[in-house]
Amino acid sequence: MTTPLYFRNLEDLPAPLPTTSEILASNDIIKGIETWATRKVVGVGKYFIAKYSQSNDQIEGENLLFLERNNLQGFAPRLYAMWKEVDGTLFLVMERLYGNTLESLWPTLQESDKDHILAKTRDILLQIRDIPHQGFFGSVNKSHMPHHLFYWPNYPNNISGPFTTEQALIQGLIQKSRVNAQDNRRHSYLADFFQEQLTGNLVVDGRMPVFTHSDLQRKNILVEEIKGDQNRKEFHISLVDWESAGWYPIYWEYFAAFLSLKWDDNWCSKVAKIIDTWPAEAAMMKMIYQDLWL
Numbered sequence: 001m002t003t004p005l006y007f008r009n010l011e012d013l014p015a016p017l018p019t020t021s022e023i024l025a026s027n028d029i030i031k032g033i034e035t036w037a038t039r040k041v042v043g044v045g046k047y048f049i050a051k052y053s054q055s056n057d058q059i060e061g062e063n064l065l066f067l068e069r070n071n072l073q074g075f076a077p078r079l080y081a082m083w084k085e086v087d088g089t090l091f092l093v094m095e096r097l098y099g100n101t102l103e104s105l106w107p108t109l110q111e112s113d114k115d116h117i118l119a120k121t122r123d124i125l126l127q128i129r130d131i132p133h134q135g136f137f138g139s140v141n142k143s144h145m146p147h148h149l150f151y152w153p154n155y156p157n158n159i160s161g162p163f164t165t166e167q168a169l170i171q172g173l174i175q176k177s178r179v180n181a182q183d184n185r186r187h188s189y190l191a192d193f194f195q196e197q198l199t200g201n202l203v204v205d206g207r208m209p210v211f212t213h214s215d216l217q218r219k220n221i222l223v224e225e226i227k228g229d230q231n232r233k234e235f236h237i238s239l240v241d242w243e244s245a246g247w248y249p250i251y252w253e254y255f256a257a258f259l260s261l262k263w264d265d266n267w268c269s270k271v272a273k274i275i276d277t278w279p280a281e282a283a284m285m286k287m288i289y290q291d292l293w294l
Contacts, residue, residue: 001086002020002083002084002085002086003083003084003085004083005058005061005082005083005084005090006061006065006079006081006082006083007080007081007082007083008078008079008080008081013080014047014095015045015046015047015048017048017080017081017093018044018045018048018050018093020085020091022044023042023044023050023052023091023093024052026042026043026044026050028042028043028044029041029042030042030043030049038053038054038055039051039052039053039055039056040052040053043096044093045096046096047095047096048080048093048094048095048096049077049093049094049095049096049097050091050092050093050094051091051092051094052089052090052091052092053089053090054087054088054089054090056089056090056091056092056243057090057146057243058082058084058090058092059139059140059141059143059146059243059245059246060092060241060242060243060245061079061082061092062139062140062141063140063242063243063245063246064076064077064078064079064094064242065079066140067128067242070131072127072128072131074238075124075237075238075239076238076239076240076242077094077095077096077097077238077240078094078095079092079093079094079095080093080094080095081093097222097224097238097240098222098224099222099223099224099225099236099238100222100223100224101218101219101220101221101222101223102117102218102219102221102222102223103217103218103219103221105223106218106265106267107265113233113235114270115273116235117221117223117235117237118270118273118274119273120235120237121221121237121239121274122273122274122275124237124239125213125216125253125274125275128211128212128213129210129211129212129253131211133208133209133210133211133247134247135164135208136161136162136163136164136209136247137161137162137163137164137165137166137168137169137209137246137247137248137249138161138162138163138246138247139162139246139247140245140246140247142162143155143161143162144157144160144161144162145160145161145162145163145169145172145246145248146214146243146244146245146246147214147244147246147248147252147256148244148293149173149288149289149292149293150172150173150176152176152179158171158172158175159172159173159175159176159179160172162247165205166202166203166204166205166207166209166249167199167203167205169249170194170198170199170202170203171199173194173288173292174191174194174195174199175191176292177190177191177194177288177291177292178191180292188291190287190291191291194287194288194291198284198287198288201280201284202281202284202285207249207250209247209248209249209250210247210248210249210250210252210253211245211246211247212245212246212247212248212252212253212256213239213242213244213245213253213256214244214245214246214248214252214253214256215241215243215244215245215256215260216239216253216256216257216260216271216274216275217257217260218267220239220240220241221237221238221239222237222238222239222240223235223236223237224236224237224238244256249281250278251278251281251282251285253275254271254275254276254277254278254281254282255278255281255282255285255286257271257274257275258271258279258282258286259286259289
């Protein structure tokens, strides 16, 4: 039996919603083309994108609704429907946004166009960071931290959150290091190091969370070339893949972007045009990331 989680009013839809069968039959595969892929993103007609998997988390849909409730529209897809099938597969049907990824366009862009696109992307991130915080670090539904670094089976609060302070958030990652080591019958000397050396430098008492996309990569920035005033070239920018978004420390957007840098072109320096840089925090957090995830 299908479990409905969200359905937009019919009068607000651009066309009838695709059925589960139509989604599964789509050959317009955007992500997950590999035979082993368990998560897929497909296009269904002119208006819809569908994302489906048994490992999907409905937090992405809730994030899109959260942005809409805060009157932040035009740069993220609208959620049209979300439901779960009897086998546990979660389906999200979203607005189909047009454009090319900044990753595919990057080698062909003039430097002036790059800077213009980055400035517009920065404006989007400033808008979401201006959303008044709700006094906790975690998902918009007040559950666990959405980023995979905080994953642990059954999402225990002391590891996965939500957290009331930045100190508790870092302690959660340290606790994950300890538990992971214990499960492998060893002592986490890295956790000792994190506790003794890093917490004082990473944590600022009283610093509040900010809403963060948490996966800022060129593949998640869509660029559509449009006609501006007097037929001048202009760009419309959208951000996709909001599944990791939530309330994080102020440096997290830079840290998450830093993790994905490949250091093979000038994107690594251009990131500073989009978000404030936190190189010391990013370097310290990368040590934790390498311990917990790699």
